[in-house]
Amino acid sequence: xxxIFSNAELAAYLEEDLDAARSSQLEQAxxxxxxxxxxxxxxxxxxxxxxxxxGAIWRQHNLGCPSRKTLGAYLLGVLPGEQKLFIQSxxxxxxxxxxxxxxxxxxxxxxxNQANMTARTTRYYQSSIGYLSQHRNDS
Amino acid sequence: MAEVDxxxxxxxxxxxxxxxxxxxxxxxxxxxxxxxxxxxxxATVEDIVQDTLIGFINSLPNFDEDxxxxxxxxTICRYRIIDHFKKIGGRPTIASLTxxxxxxxxxxxxxxxxxxxxxxxxxxxxxxxSALLQILQKEVDNLIxxxxxxxxxxxxxxxxxxNPNKEIAASLDIxxxxxxxxxxxxxxxxxxxxVRLGVNADLFPELYADPQx
Numbered sequence: 001x002x003x004i005f006s007n008a009e010l011a012a013y014l015e016e017d018l019d020a021a022r023s024s025q026l027e028q029a030x031x032x033x034x035x036x037x038x039x040x041x042x043x044x045x046x047x048x049x050x051x052x053x054x055g056a057i058w059r060q061h062n063l064g065c066p067s068r069k070t071l072g073a074y075l076l077g078v079l080p081g082e083q084k085l086f087i088q089s090x091x092x093x094x095x096x097x098x099x100x101x102x103x104x105x106x107x108x109x110x111x112x113n114q115a116n117m118t119a120r121t122t123r124y125y126q127s128s129i130g131y132l133s134q135h136r137n138d139s
Numbered sequence: 140m141a142e143v144d145x146x147x148x149x150x151x152x153x154x155x156x157x158x159x160x161x162x163x164x165x166x167x168x169x170x171x172x173x174x175x176x177x178x179x180x181x182a183t184v185e186d187i188v189q190d191t192l193i194g195f196i197n198s199l200p201n202f203d204e205d206x207x208x209x210x211x212x213x214t215i216c217r218y219r220i221i222d223h224f225k226k227i228g229g230r231p232t233i234a235s236l237t238x239x240x241x242x243x244x245x246x247x248x249x250x251x252x253x254x255x256x257x258x259x260x261x262x263x264x265x266x267x268x269s270a271l272l273q274i275l276q277k278e279v280d281n282l283i284x285x286x287x288x289x290x291x292x293x294x295x296x297x298x299x300x301x302n303p304n305k306e307i308a309a310s311l312d313i314x315x316x317x318x319x320x321x322x323x324x325x326x327x328x329x330x331x332x333x334v335r336l337g338v339n340a341d342l343f344p345e346l347y348a349d350p351q352x
Contacts, residue, residue, distance in 0.1 A: 006301025016217045016224070020176055050264050054329075054345040055298045057272050062210045063279045064291055085311070086288035093292075093310055094300050098213050101173035108168060120171070121164040123185070128192040129159060135196050136154030 005029065005036065008055040010043050017059060019095035062098055064090065071102050075110075140204050148208070152199055163192060166208070170216055177220050187223060191216040267338050274332040278325065289313060293321045298345060 005026055012018040013026055029036055047056075058064075066074070066087055073079050074087045091099050109117070140148075150158035170191055174184045194215040195202075202211065282291040289311055296302045296310070297318070304318040326346055333340040340346045 004303075008299060008301030016177060016220045052264075052268060052271070052343050054271060054275070054343050055301065057268060058275055058279075058295070059299050060210075060214065061272055061276070062207070062213070063275055064283070064295060082288040083286065086292045089292040089310065090295060093302075094295050097173060097176050098209065101169050101176060101213075102209075104172035104175070105168040108172070117168065121160070121167055124167045124189060124192060125160050125163045127189045128163065128196065129156060131193045131196045132151070132154060132156070132159050135199060139152075139200065 007039070007043060008053075008059075010040050011047065011053060011056050012059060014040070014044055014047060015056070015060075017097055019097055019100070022095060062096075065096060065099055066090070068102055068106065071099065072106055075103065075106055140207055144208055145204055148199075148202065148204060151196075166212055167192070169209075170212060173213060173216055174220065178223065183223065187216065187219045190219045194219065267342055270333065270336045270338045271329075271343060274329055274336070277332075278328065290321050293318055294325055297322055 009018055009022065009026070013023055018026070026036075030040065070079070070083075070087070074084065077084075079087065087099075090096050091103065147158055147162060151162060167188060170188045171184060174187045178184050178187065191212060195212060198211075198215070279291065282288075282294075292311055293307055293313065296307045297304075302310075304315045304322075307313075307318050308315045330340045330346055333346075
Protein backbone atom coordinates (compact mmCIF):
# COMPACT_ATOMS: atom_id res chain seq x y z
CA UNK A 1 0.00 0.00 0.00
CA UNK A 2 1.41 3.35 -1.00
CA UNK A 3 1.67 6.08 1.61
CA ILE A 4 1.15 8.94 -0.81
CA PHE A 5 -2.25 10.47 -0.20
CA SER A 6 -4.33 11.98 -2.98
CA ASN A 7 -6.50 15.04 -2.44
CA ALA A 8 -9.52 12.81 -3.02
CA GLU A 9 -8.43 10.63 -0.11
CA LEU A 10 -7.81 13.64 2.11
CA ALA A 11 -11.31 14.93 1.34
CA ALA A 12 -12.77 11.50 2.11
CA TYR A 13 -10.89 11.52 5.41
CA LEU A 14 -12.32 14.91 6.34
CA GLU A 15 -15.79 13.58 5.61
CA GLU A 16 -15.27 10.30 7.54
CA ASP A 17 -15.49 8.39 4.30
CA LEU A 18 -11.99 6.93 4.16
CA ASP A 19 -11.58 3.36 5.31
CA ALA A 20 -10.14 2.74 8.76
CA ALA A 21 -6.79 1.29 7.68
CA ARG A 22 -6.06 4.16 5.30
CA SER A 23 -7.28 6.73 7.86
CA SER A 24 -4.90 5.27 10.38
CA GLN A 25 -1.99 5.48 7.92
CA LEU A 26 -2.92 9.06 7.17
CA GLU A 27 -3.03 10.01 10.84
CA GLN A 28 0.42 8.52 11.36
CA ALA A 29 1.72 10.48 8.39
CA UNK A 30 0.08 13.69 9.61
CA UNK A 31 2.01 13.48 12.88
CA UNK A 32 5.29 14.17 11.08
CA UNK A 33 4.46 15.71 7.74
CA UNK A 34 3.97 19.47 7.72
CA UNK A 35 3.24 19.61 4.01
CA UNK A 36 0.53 16.97 4.35
CA UNK A 37 -1.01 18.97 7.20
CA UNK A 38 -0.98 22.05 5.02
CA UNK A 39 -2.68 20.20 2.18
CA UNK A 40 -5.33 18.89 4.56
CA UNK A 41 -5.97 22.37 5.95
CA UNK A 42 -6.20 23.86 2.48
CA UNK A 43 -8.72 21.22 1.48
CA UNK A 44 -10.73 21.78 4.64
CA UNK A 45 -10.95 25.46 3.80
CA UNK A 46 -11.95 24.69 0.22
CA UNK A 47 -14.68 22.37 1.46
CA UNK A 48 -15.85 25.00 3.93
CA UNK A 49 -16.35 27.58 1.18
CA UNK A 50 -18.06 25.04 -1.04
CA UNK A 51 -15.45 24.36 -3.68
CA UNK A 52 -16.71 21.83 -6.19
CA UNK A 53 -15.12 18.43 -6.47
CA UNK A 54 -16.17 15.85 -9.00
CA GLY A 55 -14.76 13.01 -6.90
CA ALA A 56 -16.61 14.13 -3.78
CA ILE A 57 -19.93 14.40 -5.63
CA TRP A 58 -19.38 10.92 -7.09
CA ARG A 59 -18.52 9.50 -3.67
CA GLN A 60 -21.20 11.29 -1.64
CA HIS A 61 -23.96 10.16 -3.96
CA ASN A 62 -22.73 6.56 -4.08
CA LEU A 63 -22.61 6.58 -7.88
CA GLY A 64 -21.76 3.16 -9.22
CA CYS A 65 -22.31 1.43 -5.89
CA PRO A 66 -23.70 -2.04 -6.58
CA SER A 67 -27.17 -2.88 -5.28
CA ARG A 68 -27.63 -5.16 -2.26
CA LYS A 69 -28.81 -7.85 -4.64
CA THR A 70 -25.59 -7.59 -6.65
CA LEU A 71 -23.52 -7.58 -3.47
CA GLY A 72 -25.34 -10.73 -2.43
CA ALA A 73 -24.44 -12.34 -5.76
CA TYR A 74 -20.84 -11.21 -5.23
CA LEU A 75 -20.81 -12.92 -1.84
CA LEU A 76 -22.12 -16.09 -3.43
CA GLY A 77 -19.39 -15.85 -6.09
CA VAL A 78 -21.81 -16.03 -8.99
CA LEU A 79 -20.94 -12.79 -10.81
CA PRO A 80 -19.19 -12.75 -14.19
CA GLY A 81 -15.43 -12.07 -14.12
CA GLU A 82 -15.26 -8.36 -15.00
CA GLN A 83 -18.21 -7.38 -12.81
CA LYS A 84 -16.61 -9.28 -9.95
CA LEU A 85 -13.36 -7.42 -10.57
CA PHE A 86 -15.21 -4.09 -10.52
CA ILE A 87 -16.85 -4.86 -7.18
CA GLN A 88 -13.57 -6.09 -5.76
CA SER A 89 -11.88 -2.86 -6.89
CA UNK A 90 -14.79 -0.76 -5.58
CA UNK A 91 -14.71 -2.37 -2.16
CA UNK A 92 -11.04 -3.10 -1.63
CA UNK A 93 -9.04 -0.61 -3.72
CA UNK A 94 -11.45 2.33 -3.71
CA UNK A 95 -12.48 1.30 -0.22
CA UNK A 96 -16.17 2.19 -0.47
CA UNK A 97 -17.31 2.19 3.16
CA UNK A 98 -20.99 2.04 2.29
CA UNK A 99 -20.57 -1.15 0.26
CA UNK A 100 -18.21 -2.63 2.84
CA UNK A 101 -20.92 -2.04 5.45
CA UNK A 102 -23.61 -3.56 3.23
CA UNK A 103 -21.42 -6.57 2.61
CA UNK A 104 -20.71 -7.01 6.33
CA UNK A 105 -24.42 -6.75 7.04
CA UNK A 106 -25.27 -9.35 4.40
CA UNK A 107 -22.63 -11.70 5.81
CA UNK A 108 -23.98 -11.14 9.29
CA UNK A 109 -27.48 -12.01 8.12
CA UNK A 110 -26.14 -15.33 6.87
CA UNK A 111 -24.26 -16.17 10.03
CA UNK A 112 -25.94 -14.35 12.94
CA ASN A 113 -28.62 -15.71 15.15
CA GLN A 114 -32.02 -14.36 14.02
CA ALA A 115 -32.97 -13.65 17.64
CA ASN A 116 -29.95 -11.33 18.04
CA MET A 117 -30.89 -9.38 14.94
CA THR A 118 -34.50 -9.05 16.04
CA ALA A 119 -33.33 -7.82 19.43
CA ARG A 120 -31.16 -5.21 17.75
CA THR A 121 -34.04 -4.00 15.58
CA THR A 122 -36.28 -3.80 18.63
CA ARG A 123 -33.70 -1.72 20.52
CA TYR A 124 -33.34 0.77 17.67
CA TYR A 125 -37.09 0.86 17.15
CA GLN A 126 -37.84 1.53 20.79
CA SER A 127 -35.21 4.23 21.11
CA SER A 128 -36.48 6.14 18.06
CA ILE A 129 -40.23 5.55 17.81
CA GLY A 130 -40.95 8.38 20.26
CA TYR A 131 -39.45 10.82 17.76
CA LEU A 132 -41.75 9.54 15.03
CA SER A 133 -44.73 10.06 17.34
CA GLN A 134 -43.48 13.60 17.99
CA HIS A 135 -43.16 14.15 14.23
CA ARG A 136 -46.73 12.85 13.79
CA ASN A 137 -48.03 15.24 16.46
CA ASP A 138 -46.15 18.20 14.98
CA SER A 139 -47.40 17.71 11.45
CA MET B 140 -35.83 5.90 -5.57
CA ALA B 141 -37.57 2.56 -6.05
CA GLU B 142 -41.37 2.58 -5.84
CA VAL B 143 -41.34 0.29 -2.82
CA ASP B 144 -39.07 2.74 -0.97
CA UNK B 145 -41.32 5.67 -1.86
CA UNK B 146 -44.27 3.80 -0.38
CA UNK B 147 -42.31 3.03 2.75
CA UNK B 148 -41.38 6.70 3.19
CA UNK B 149 -44.98 7.70 2.59
CA UNK B 150 -46.16 5.30 5.31
CA UNK B 151 -43.52 6.59 7.73
CA UNK B 152 -44.48 10.17 6.97
CA UNK B 153 -48.06 9.32 7.80
CA UNK B 154 -46.79 8.08 11.17
CA UNK B 155 -47.06 4.31 10.76
CA UNK B 156 -45.25 2.53 13.62
CA UNK B 157 -45.18 -0.67 11.63
CA UNK B 158 -43.51 1.02 8.66
CA UNK B 159 -40.89 2.48 10.99
CA UNK B 160 -40.20 -1.00 12.40
CA UNK B 161 -39.67 -2.29 8.85
CA UNK B 162 -37.41 0.65 8.07
CA UNK B 163 -35.29 0.05 11.19
CA UNK B 164 -35.14 -3.67 10.45
CA UNK B 165 -33.99 -2.98 6.92
CA UNK B 166 -31.41 -0.28 7.53
CA UNK B 167 -30.30 -0.76 11.15
CA UNK B 168 -27.85 -3.55 10.38
CA UNK B 169 -26.04 -1.81 7.54
CA UNK B 170 -25.80 1.43 9.52
CA UNK B 171 -24.34 -0.46 12.45
CA UNK B 172 -21.82 -2.16 10.16
CA UNK B 173 -20.92 1.27 8.73
CA UNK B 174 -20.27 2.84 12.14
CA UNK B 175 -18.25 -0.20 13.21
CA UNK B 176 -15.84 0.61 10.39
CA UNK B 177 -14.90 3.70 12.40
CA UNK B 178 -15.70 2.99 16.04
CA UNK B 179 -15.14 -0.16 18.08
CA UNK B 180 -17.08 0.59 21.24
CA UNK B 181 -20.47 -1.13 20.91
CA ALA B 182 -22.40 1.34 23.05
CA THR B 183 -21.08 4.27 21.01
CA VAL B 184 -21.87 2.46 17.77
CA GLU B 185 -25.47 1.93 18.89
CA ASP B 186 -25.77 5.56 20.05
CA ILE B 187 -24.66 6.81 16.65
CA VAL B 188 -27.04 4.50 14.78
CA GLN B 189 -29.84 5.67 17.04
CA ASP B 190 -28.94 9.32 16.41
CA THR B 191 -28.86 8.64 12.69
CA LEU B 192 -32.35 7.15 12.75
CA ILE B 193 -33.63 10.10 14.79
CA GLY B 194 -31.89 12.46 12.36
CA PHE B 195 -33.76 10.73 9.55
CA ILE B 196 -37.12 11.24 11.29
CA ASN B 197 -36.30 14.91 11.87
CA SER B 198 -35.47 15.41 8.21
CA LEU B 199 -38.58 13.59 6.94
CA PRO B 200 -40.59 16.71 6.08
CA ASN B 201 -38.03 17.77 3.50
CA PHE B 202 -36.57 14.44 2.43
CA ASP B 203 -35.88 14.46 -1.30
CA GLU B 204 -37.36 11.29 -2.75
CA ASP B 205 -35.10 11.48 -5.78
CA UNK B 206 -32.22 10.45 -3.61
CA UNK B 207 -31.78 6.82 -2.54
CA UNK B 208 -32.53 6.23 1.15
CA UNK B 209 -29.20 4.48 1.69
CA UNK B 210 -27.16 7.37 0.45
CA UNK B 211 -29.15 9.85 2.58
CA UNK B 212 -28.88 7.72 5.72
CA UNK B 213 -25.13 7.17 5.34
CA THR B 214 -24.66 10.92 4.91
CA ILE B 215 -26.45 11.58 8.21
CA CYS B 216 -24.43 8.79 9.79
CA ARG B 217 -21.10 10.26 8.66
CA TYR B 218 -22.03 13.60 10.22
CA ARG B 219 -22.85 11.86 13.50
CA ILE B 220 -19.46 10.15 13.39
CA ILE B 221 -17.76 13.49 12.74
CA ASP B 222 -19.65 14.94 15.71
CA HIS B 223 -18.54 12.03 17.88
CA PHE B 224 -14.86 12.44 17.02
CA LYS B 225 -15.15 16.15 17.56
CA LYS B 226 -16.58 15.59 21.03
CA ILE B 227 -13.85 13.18 22.08
CA GLY B 228 -11.09 15.04 20.24
CA GLY B 229 -10.31 12.05 18.07
CA ARG B 230 -9.97 14.02 14.87
CA PRO B 231 -8.41 17.35 15.85
CA THR B 232 -7.63 18.30 12.29
CA ILE B 233 -11.28 18.38 11.26
CA ALA B 234 -12.57 20.23 14.29
CA SER B 235 -14.04 23.11 12.34
CA LEU B 236 -15.60 21.12 9.52
CA THR B 237 -19.08 20.98 10.98
CA UNK B 238 -19.00 23.88 13.41
CA UNK B 239 -20.39 23.42 16.92
CA UNK B 240 -23.40 21.41 16.01
CA UNK B 241 -23.61 19.75 12.63
CA UNK B 242 -27.38 19.65 12.73
CA UNK B 243 -27.53 23.42 12.78
CA UNK B 244 -25.00 23.87 10.01
CA UNK B 245 -25.67 21.02 7.63
CA UNK B 246 -28.74 21.44 5.54
CA UNK B 247 -29.78 17.79 5.74
CA UNK B 248 -33.36 18.30 4.74
CA UNK B 249 -34.14 18.74 1.09
CA UNK B 250 -31.28 17.70 -1.11
CA UNK B 251 -29.22 16.35 1.79
CA UNK B 252 -26.17 18.19 0.66
CA UNK B 253 -22.90 16.44 1.26
CA UNK B 254 -20.04 17.55 3.45
CA UNK B 255 -18.39 19.40 0.58
CA UNK B 256 -21.27 21.82 0.61
CA UNK B 257 -21.12 22.69 4.27
CA UNK B 258 -21.27 26.47 4.71
CA UNK B 259 -21.99 26.88 1.02
CA UNK B 260 -24.72 29.17 0.06
CA UNK B 261 -26.35 30.29 -3.12
CA UNK B 262 -28.61 28.56 -5.54
CA UNK B 263 -26.01 28.89 -8.26
CA UNK B 264 -23.48 26.67 -6.55
CA UNK B 265 -26.15 24.08 -5.82
CA UNK B 266 -27.32 24.20 -9.40
CA UNK B 267 -23.75 23.63 -10.66
CA UNK B 268 -23.32 20.68 -8.36
CA SER B 269 -26.70 19.31 -9.30
CA ALA B 270 -25.84 19.59 -13.00
CA LEU B 271 -22.59 17.71 -12.52
CA LEU B 272 -24.35 15.05 -10.47
CA GLN B 273 -26.91 14.60 -13.22
CA ILE B 274 -24.15 14.18 -15.81
CA LEU B 275 -22.10 11.80 -13.69
CA GLN B 276 -25.16 9.72 -12.84
CA LYS B 277 -26.00 9.37 -16.52
CA GLU B 278 -22.45 8.43 -17.48
CA VAL B 279 -22.12 5.89 -14.68
CA ASP B 280 -25.52 4.39 -15.53
CA ASN B 281 -24.42 4.07 -19.17
CA LEU B 282 -21.25 2.25 -18.16
CA ILE B 283 -23.24 -0.14 -15.97
CA UNK B 284 -25.82 -0.73 -18.68
CA UNK B 285 -23.04 -1.52 -21.16
CA UNK B 286 -21.29 -3.67 -18.59
CA UNK B 287 -18.12 -1.62 -19.03
CA UNK B 288 -16.92 -2.75 -15.61
CA UNK B 289 -13.20 -2.21 -16.10
CA UNK B 290 -13.74 1.29 -17.44
CA UNK B 291 -16.01 2.10 -14.49
CA UNK B 292 -13.46 0.75 -12.02
CA UNK B 293 -10.76 2.77 -13.72
CA UNK B 294 -12.74 6.04 -13.63
CA UNK B 295 -13.65 5.47 -10.01
CA UNK B 296 -10.03 4.95 -9.02
CA UNK B 297 -9.02 8.02 -11.01
CA UNK B 298 -11.61 10.45 -9.72
CA UNK B 299 -12.90 9.10 -6.41
CA UNK B 300 -9.63 7.73 -5.05
CA UNK B 301 -7.24 9.93 -7.01
CA ASN B 302 -4.91 7.00 -7.63
CA PRO B 303 -2.00 7.37 -10.07
CA ASN B 304 -2.44 5.91 -13.58
CA LYS B 305 0.36 3.44 -13.02
CA GLU B 306 -1.26 1.96 -9.91
CA ILE B 307 -4.66 1.76 -11.58
CA ALA B 308 -3.23 0.04 -14.63
CA ALA B 309 -1.53 -2.53 -12.42
CA SER B 310 -4.58 -3.20 -10.25
CA LEU B 311 -6.94 -3.63 -13.22
CA ASP B 312 -4.47 -5.36 -15.48
CA ILE B 313 -4.73 -2.76 -18.24
CA UNK B 314 -2.14 -0.47 -19.80
CA UNK B 315 -1.43 3.06 -18.61
CA UNK B 316 -2.37 4.20 -22.08
CA UNK B 317 -5.83 2.69 -21.61
CA UNK B 318 -6.19 4.50 -18.29
CA UNK B 319 -5.24 7.79 -19.94
CA UNK B 320 -7.61 7.12 -22.80
CA UNK B 321 -10.58 6.32 -20.50
CA UNK B 322 -9.87 9.48 -18.54
CA UNK B 323 -9.60 11.68 -21.61
CA UNK B 324 -12.81 10.30 -23.11
CA UNK B 325 -14.71 10.72 -19.84
CA UNK B 326 -13.50 14.26 -19.15
CA UNK B 327 -14.28 15.27 -22.69
CA UNK B 328 -17.80 13.87 -22.46
CA UNK B 329 -18.52 15.49 -19.10
CA UNK B 330 -17.26 18.85 -20.32
CA UNK B 331 -19.44 18.68 -23.41
CA UNK B 332 -22.51 17.89 -21.28
CA UNK B 333 -21.67 20.80 -19.00
CA VAL B 334 -21.45 23.22 -21.90
CA ARG B 335 -24.83 21.94 -23.08
CA LEU B 336 -26.31 22.60 -19.62
CA GLY B 337 -24.71 26.03 -19.50
CA VAL B 338 -22.36 25.22 -16.61
CA ASN B 339 -18.76 26.39 -16.62
CA ALA B 340 -16.56 23.29 -16.47
CA ASP B 341 -13.70 25.43 -15.12
CA LEU B 342 -15.44 25.28 -11.75
CA PHE B 343 -14.41 21.63 -11.37
CA PRO B 344 -10.65 21.39 -11.06
CA GLU B 345 -10.55 17.66 -11.81
CA LEU B 346 -11.81 18.34 -15.30
CA TYR B 347 -8.63 20.23 -16.03
CA ALA B 348 -6.01 19.28 -13.49
CA ASP B 349 -4.51 15.83 -13.26
CA PRO B 350 -6.71 14.09 -10.66
CA GLN B 351 -3.80 12.29 -9.06
CA UNK B 352 -3.77 14.84 -6.26
